[in-house]
Amino acid sequence: MPKRILQGTVVSDKGNQTVVVNVERFFTHPLFKKTVRRSNKFHAHDAENAYKAGDLVRIQExxxxxxxxxWEVIGHGSKG
Incomplete structure (x- = not known):
């Protein structure tokens, strides 16, 4: 089974070898047909403590x- 890969922004790097990544998703509301933004925070493993708050990263299950x-950090994210 493939592992999920998400992209988000590091919001905290205070833990040792841990970063907290905020992942936003957009979807259309089924009734109001308006685009809605939801976000989740994931704790991810960062073995080298390489990423700081504000960095765009990709994480994998x-x-x-x-x-x-x-989750674990697998690299920098892309802006597009």
């Missing part, structure tokens, strides 16, 4: 690394 970490 992985086996659980701690109580909250089920």
């Amino acid at each position: 992985c086996a659980p690394k701690s109580k909250l970490k089920r």
Whole structure:
């Protein structure tokens, strides 16, 4: 089964080898037909502590690394 890959912005890098990534998604509301923005925060593993707050990153699902970490950073995101 393929692993999900998401793109988001680092909102916190205070944890050791951990970053918190905010991922936004847009969808059309089924009744009002208006574009709605929703966001989720994911704790992701950053082994080298390479990413800082404000960085655009890509994260991928992985086996659980701690109580909250089920994602790992796989690189910088693209702006397009």
